[in-house]
Amino acid sequence: MPASAQTVPQPAKRGEMAIATREAPPFAMKDAKGQWSGLAIDLWRDIADDAGLKYRFEQTDLDGMVQGVADGRYAASVGALTVTPAREKAVDFTHPYYTTGFGIAIGQAPPSWLILFRNFFTWGFLQAVLALAALLLVVGLLFWAVERRHNQDEFGGRPISGIGSGMWFSAVTMTTVGYGDKAPRTMAGKVIALVWMFAAILIISTFTGLIASSLTEGRLSSSIKSPSDLSSAHVGSINGSAAQGWLDERGVAFDAYPDIEAGLAAVRSGQIDAFVYDRPLLAYLIRDGGEGKGLRLVPGTFGRQDYAFALPQDSKMREPLNRALLERIESPEWAAKVKQVLGRD
Incomplete structure (x- = not known):
């Protein structure tokens, strides 16, 4: 048991901590029995269990993962949550446990004939x-x-x-x-x-x-080869996400979808030409099939995203969590698990 993990303090109120999360495969996934798993979930579980923390996961939306921690409804948020300047004003973040960027999902280019x-x-x-x-x-x-x-x-x-x-x-x-x-x-x-x-x-x-x-x-989707091509395409993304900020910076208008699955389904049906969101989430769903079946990613990772856990401002858990987190993500076991789940991203 890592020594630093044992120093993570219990929250001020005794009892179970409410930990916010949302489905974002493969970082946070919920099975038919309501059990949570995934890269971020398992990482939190290992650290919390080593420290003897009592907690329960509560499902919410993207906005709830930030505002819920800020207003005290949740003790922390765990999942595919990107660190942004706007979110940093409302909550504190731990050290990033995964660094990635944005991806552009498009339809497979059919043969010219x-x-x-x-x-x-x-x-x-x-x-x-x-x-x-x-x-x-x-x-x-x-x-x-x-x-x-x-x-x-x-x-x-x-x-x-x-x-x-x-x-x-x-x-x-x-x-x-x-x-x-x-x-x-x-x-x-x-x-x-x-x-x-x-x-x-x-x-x-x-x-x-x-x-x-x-x-x-009919060749527009196959002509999207880089972010510069998005300005002339029909694009989709998710409101309130880090991807929205990245698109806004580039002056790219987009249709809002409630989740990744809906956005990928819109690409498949031809409603939009491209869906922009976190690359590892898109890559996992496209590789796993389902709504991502038959789609592909534009080569490359664009922009930068740091995934981290969100904590209340000035949380006493932040430093102990950071030490335990760094021990975990710098281990060979974590590197092997990430490679096994995400492959080449």
Whole structure:
């Protein structure tokens, strides 16, 4: 038993201490029987048990983990709680027991051929095709109207046949194929054909732009390669979190979600392009499956986060806890456990 751990004083009021926590796998997890476990929970349990402290875990939200300690509802907060300047004003923190940063969760990039195939069936692409077909019909009607009496062989016959020939001539002229099987004979037809040739250049350019826009629209999530790409993406995060402060500093707006699972589900369903939060929590959920299944993290860790236990201001437990905490986290056992649970983060 570490000597320093034995010096952790009991709280002023005898009895069980209420310790605030919240689910944040793999640092704090609650099973079906209501039992808590995880890296942070087990670390606290080892230190508290060595010191003979009596305690119970109480579940709360992120705000409660800070304000609850500040107003005396809880003796401490244990979990994936980041040290920030704003929180430091309300509570005291122990030495950090884990240092990490933020991660960006995005969808898996589908193969290029799949994106191409999928976007051929978007409403935007269909609108462009219908608009082009309507234009070809109008131009085809003009050719049929001026040519049907003087060019019976190519634009004559039944109206549906003549209009079809006009649309065919319009299409091959616009695409510069020019089979030569049909051509206007009247002066009016030639003038219309000349105007149509020049207009078709602009139309083809516009249509090509519409297709390119439609086909690249679905690639936004796969184009997020760094935090600088977030400003043009639809981003999600959690209000009141350290991630919110990091995004606010960069002027990135985001949709708020109640928890990580909801945010990852929104990425999977396409509601948002990326979800930003603590990297180890995202990595664990993505690796573990569930709502993170099929997602991936942008390479790299961004910003800095220090996880620590929160205590009331001027708590007498702070120094003894720090000594016991440092002994634990500097041990080979702690390093092995972190590596086993988080891997490469």
